[in-house]
Amino acid sequence: MTAVRRSKKNADRVAAPAPAAALSADVAPVEDNAKRRQILExxxxxxxxxxxxxxxxxxxxxxxxxxxxTLYVYFDSKEALFEALIHADRHRQAEALMDVEANRVEDIVADLQRLGRTYVRLMTSPDKVAMLRMVIGAAERFPQFGQLLYEAGPVCxxxxxxxxxxxxxxxxxLKPCDTTLAASHFFELCVARLMKRLLFGVSTTPSEEEIAxxxxxxxDVFLAAYGADRR
Structure with missing residues (x-):
């Protein structure tokens, strides 16, 4: 049993997010089966x-x-389980972004609006907000959680x-620019006001009208800063 647990521990240990690569490699989970998903849920x-x-x-x-x-066969500690949940959230976010890449349209405004709305729905979901609060609360004693969430979320x-x-x-x-910084600006603009209100518990999940x-x-603000001058 010890050998089995050690093997499972190695299989389920969350690796640091890899650099951007092929789409399938970005979102493929380390291991995925019904029992593991049941435990994670x-x-x-x-x-x-x-x-x-x-x-x-x-x-x-x-x-x-x-x-x-059975639980210990898949995860040898509460910390390992928590890390696996952060990793699973990364895959959900990556899949949402992949949708824009796969369904790009000619109109950049429509593309960015679709991406932004998908991103905000994900970030303001009760599960996501709860995860962010938990990581922030645990990060002082377990800084690896904060590092993992930062790399799996904003960086990825x-x-x-x-x-x-x-x-x-x-x-x-778009104008030539630092596209990584521009991407961060875009995400921040999309959740302006909404995330802080949720994290501090002064608001409920925003409506579709408020998200839009x-x-x-x-x-509009993003394109005012980064949009190409077509005159």
Whole structure:
């Protein structure tokens, strides 16, 4: 059993996010099967209800409807489970960005509006907000969580969007620029006001109308700064 656990530990250990590569390589999970997904979903519910400190492996096993022995075969600690959830969130965000790359249209405004709305829906979902709060709360004692979330979220997202923006620079829609910095500006403009209100608990999940208004204005500001002068 010890050997099995060690093998599973190595298979499930979350590696640092790799540099931007092929789309399939960006989003392929380390390992994915029904039992592992079942455990992760149970862990997500327990962490969201109890926070990182309040959660226990026993609670997670009970919520996931698996034995503690089965749980430890897949994850050898609560920390490893939490890291796996952060990694899973990275794949969700990467898939959302991949949708824009796969369904690019001629009109850059429409493309950016679609991307922005997808991104804001993801970032303001209750699960995502709960994850951000938990990581912020645990980061002082477990700084690796903050590092992992930062690399899996903002760094990975900016790298992916940067590639899309580079293609728009090449086609003459955007001015030559630092596309990685521009990508970060774009994401910040899309969630202006919305994220801070949610993180501080002074607002509920924004409506589609509020998301559209915030994103559309953000796209206008972004293109005012980075859009090519076609005169």
């Amino acid at each position: 149970g862990a997500r519910l327990v962490f969201r209800a109890k926070g990182f400190d309040g959660a226990s492996m026993e609670m997670i096993a009970r919520q996931a409807n698996v034995s503690k022995g 997202g900016a790298a992916r969007l940067s590639r899309y923006l580079e293609s728009r620079v090449a086609s003459g829609d 208004k915030t994103v559309d204005l953000g796209v």
